[in-house]
Amino acid sequence: MDRNQITKWFKAPAKMANKYSLHVIYFCTGCGIIEVPPVITSRWDAERFGVIPVATPRQANLFLITGYVSVKTLRAIIRTYEQMPEPKYTVGFGSCPINGGMYWDSYNTIKHLDKYIPIDGWIAGCMPRPEAIFIAVTHLWTLIDKEMANGYVKYRENYEYYRKNQEKVLGKLEWPPLFPVSDEPRGNVQ
Amino acid sequence: MVVKIVQIILSPILALVVGVFFLGLARKIIARIHWRHGPPLIQPLIDIIRLFYQKSVSHGRMFDLGIIFSLAGSIVLVLFLPLGRWCPLSSSGGLLVILYIMLIAPLGVALSAGEGANPNISIGISRKFILSLGYEVPLLLVLLAVMTHYKTISIMEVVSVQQSTSWSIISFPLFLSGLSYFLILPAILGIRPFDVSSAPQEISSGPMAEYGGKYLALATIEHAFVLFISIALFVNLFLGGAANPVIFFVKMLVVFVLGLCINAVFPRFRIEQAIKYLWKWPTLLAFVGLIITLAIRS
Numbered sequence: 495m496d497r498n499q500i501t502k503w504f505k506a507p508a509k510m511a512n513k514y515s516l517h518v519i520y521f522c523t524g525c526g527i528i529e530v531p532p533v534i535t536s537r538w539d540a541e542r543f544g545v546i547p548v549a550t551p552r553q554a555n556l557f558l559i560t561g562y563v564s565v566k567t568l569r570a571i572i573r574t575y576e577q578m579p580e581p582k583y584t585v586g587f588g589s590c591p592i593n594g595g596m597y598w599d600s601y602n603t604i605k606h607l608d609k610y611i612p613i614d615g616w617i618a619g620c621m622p623r624p625e626a627i628f629i630a631v632t633h634l635w636t637l638i639d640k641e642m643a644n645g646y647v648k649y650r651e652n653y654e655y656y657r658k659n660q661e662k663v664l665g666k667l668e669w670p671p672l673f674p675v676s677d678e679p680r681g682n683v684q
Numbered sequence: 685m686v687v688k689i690v691q692i693i694l695s696p697i698l699a700l701v702v703g704v705f706f707l708g709l710a711r712k713i714i715a716r717i718h719w720r721h722g723p724p725l726i727q728p729l730i731d732i733i734r735l736f737y738q739k740s741v742s743h744g745r746m747f748d749l750g751i752i753f754s755l756a757g758s759i760v761l762v763l764f765l766p767l768g769r770w771c772p773l774s775s776s777g778g779l780l781v782i783l784y785i786m787l788i789a790p791l792g793v794a795l796s797a798g799e800g801a802n803p804n805i806s807i808g809i810s811r812k813f814i815l816s817l818g819y820e821v822p823l824l825l826v827l828l829a830v831m832t833h834y835k836t837i838s839i840m841e842v843v844s845v846q847q848s849t850s851w852s853i854i855s856f857p858l859f860l861s862g863l864s865y866f867l868i869l870p871a872i873l874g875i876r877p878f879d880v881s882s883a884p885q886e887i888s889s890g891p892m893a894e895y896g897g898k899y900l901a902l903a904t905i906e907h908a909f910v911l912f913i914s915i916a917l918f919v920n921l922f923l924g925g926a927a928n929p930v931i932f933f934v935k936m937l938v939v940f941v942l943g944l945c946i947n948a949v950f951p952r953f954r955i956e957q958a959i960k961y962l963w964k965w966p967t968l969l970a971f972v973g974l975i976i977t978l979a980i981r982s
Contacts, residue, residue, distance in 0.1 A: 511734035515727070539720040541711070544727055549884035552896030555738065579896045580739045 512555065512581055513635045514544045519554035521574060523567045526560020526588050526621060533624045543631050551577040556634075558627075562590035562597050563604040569664055575611045576672045580646050583638075584613045585630050589620045596620065609659045612645030691772040692763060699762045699916075702933055703908025704728050706915075709937075710875075710944055717948040728908075732901045740897025747799040747894075751902045754792025758909035761785045765916050766843055768929040778837040779827055782917070789910055790816060793891055793903070800894030808890020811955050812874075812881035818962035819871040822864050825970035829861040829977045830921050843925035851924040857980055860973030862922040867966040869943055871958065872914045874907075877950040878958055915939050 503510050518540075520530050534540050534547055548554050551574045559571060575584065586607055589595035594605035607613060615633055617626045637643035649656060653673040661667055707728040715722025724730075742748055763773045764782055794809045830852070834842050846852055853862040871878040882890045895903050919925065919935045926932035953961065 507733055508737035511730050511737060515731045515734040517731075536719050539715070539722070541715060541723045541727075542721045544723055544730060546723075547884075549888040550893045550896075552741065552894055553889070553892070553900055555734070577741075579741060 509638060509641075513638050516543070516545045516556040516583070516631065516634070517548045517554045518545055518556045518558050519551050519574065519578070520547060521557065521559045521567075521571055522561070523559065523563050523571070524561025524588075524590065529587075529621055529624045529627070530558075530560065533627050538624050538628070540627065540631075543628065545627075545631055551575075552579065554578055555582050557582065557584045558587055559584070559591055559607065560587040562588075562595065562600075563607055564602050565604065565663055568604050568610060568660075571607075572611060572660055572667075573669065576669075582646050583615075583634060583643050584611060584645055585615045585617065585634065586613050587617045587627070587630075588622060589618055592616050592618060604663070610656060610663070612648045612656070614643045614645045688772060691770055695767055695770060695772055696759045696762050698767065698929065699909060699912045700905065702936070703912040704732070704905075706911050706937075706940055707904070707908055709940075710947070713941065713944050714948045717945070728904065732904055735897055735901035735904070738897040740899055741894075742899075743801070743894060744799045747796050747899070750792045750794075750796025750799070751895075751899055751906065752792075753795065754789045755902055755906050755909070757785055757788025757792060758906060758913065761789075761913055762909065764839070765913065766840055766920055766925055767916065768926045768932040770929060771840055779831060779839055779842075780837055782839065783824070783827065786913070789906065793906065796899075797891035797894065802888075802893050804887040804889075804893045805891055807887050808881050808893070811887075812891065814955055815871060815874075815878060815881060815958060815962075818959045819868045819966075822868050822962065822966040822970040823872070825967065825974050826861040826865050827921075829858065829970065829974040832974070832981055833858055833977045835981070839920055843920055846924035847927070851922065853922040857973055857976040858922070860969050860976070862918075864966040864970040864973065865918055865922065866939075866942075867969070868962060869914060869918065869939075870946060871962060873911055873943065875943070875947040877946070877953045879952055880955045880958055883952060911940075912936075915943075 499510070520527065522530070530547075532538055534545075540546070545556070551557075555578065557575055557578060563571065575582070586592060590597055590603070591607040591613075594600070594603060597603040598605065604610065614637060615630055617630045619626060634643060650673055653671065654675050657667075657671060657675060705725075708723075708725045711727060712722045712725055761782065764777050764785070765771070790812055794812065797805045798809060830842060831837055833852070834845055836842065842852075849855075852858040870876070874882060882892060887893070892900065892903060915936045916932075918939055919932060923935050923939070926935060
């Protein structure tokens, strides 16, 4: 941390703290997990960026989705994302969450993850190198600085759109909506 | 009177600052032992600021109150500990009060986390209490030996006698007790090899599983206090306290770094291995120490 950041700390402590303390929950849906252990251990040491893995979504503020997303894991991804406290950021890792990648014609995977949960940034590649995670983190810093990493705000504002897309794939969702939806009551909403 | 009030306000703040500094130092030193660069020294402070600005989910009234209860217990406990010659509540209590209040911190966390109704939390809490059953036995024996040797329950007197003669860690019967306390220190702090209750890989960090936002920030502060208290107790009882807070903190630093070296290289015990260890060597040492002390003193 250089000295000219001290004034920034006093001006916007929340923003700076969000930038430099990214606690990551890794959602290892497929192949991408093999790139994560070198990142968090001695070889590339993500901790020097303040990035450490945590065990539960409640403690996390960065959600890293690695590899392809099957219909079954989408359910878990949505539940994990909704459990994370705001402000929260999401990064899709690998080409499969972006557009299906090599599973573009599979009957069982999701092609565009950002239809179901908002994504703040993508790391393209199959597979990306572990260094790409650091590039993503530094890009995320810039986005947080410019207040462009506002996926969680989008999720709150367009919740009906996301919920409709989720129900299109998963059928009826067994959990109540996270934010109030205006149309007819569904699920176990009273 | 005014000096007393200033001390009562200042010593928990000092304890908090030193505890958070120790948390940062722990991450840095462990990183260096792992051949990594490691986070900046103020990383726990950044985390705490971030957590306070995050939204948090409450699971009920007890969930809110329990963590504050535990934090209050730790802050009161700091007031009974002499930091150098500083001891805001030296005239009352002593070691017996410290023994009682030490129970409040884990109890508060258990009350608070239990409200979360997550199976991982239940496992974590039960492991925490089994572990404290493991280390309370040698801890009681150690404190009994110290109280018998100095014929007092006042921790202030223990410190002043040590400063006029010699540290109890190098005096004959008490070095057994001191060694025993150092062996159970990782268990009291809940660091490896005794981090069974907060194992992130097994039970999703145990009691912390449902904590997020402000709750996790308070839990981190609570952890910093526990870190401070257990090491400060060791320094007071066995390393002869200190004349002023600065030397006191230097002594604490030495003990802490020694403990960290154990923490950084050992894997985690299973819970029954931890109990087996705690009830074997530290208990044996503490018991022999107590018997010899009794034989000499009577």
